[in-house]
Amino acid sequence: MEQVRAVVASIPPGSVLSYGDVAELAGLRSARLVGRILAEDSADLPWHRVVRSTGTVADHLRHRQLELLRAEGVLADGARINMRRYRWGT
DNA sequence: TCTCTGACTGCTT
């Protein structure tokens, strides 16, 4: 999980990754594990740059996350982010 | 140990 934190911390502003992407880059097989790790402690991480593979976000985070992303230039089309455009490394 | 529960994902209805 140290890897997970390292990966998330390395996502540049204006870009996003899906939980699955982070899991893969960190050498894990489960996207859910990534979400669980962030849920425990994401205080010093740019957690808002991690979204679902579809570009949507969990309800309890939707408002705050989209707001933080908007501040970095990642504009959401309603409640969904344009992954084709903002996904990191593609 | 077993069961339940998610900041998830891809596939099929």
Add this chain to the structure above:
DNA sequence: AAAGCAGCCAGAG
């Protein structure tokens, strides 16, 4: 477009 379903990992009771 929306809802169901089966894998997925680790912590809590």
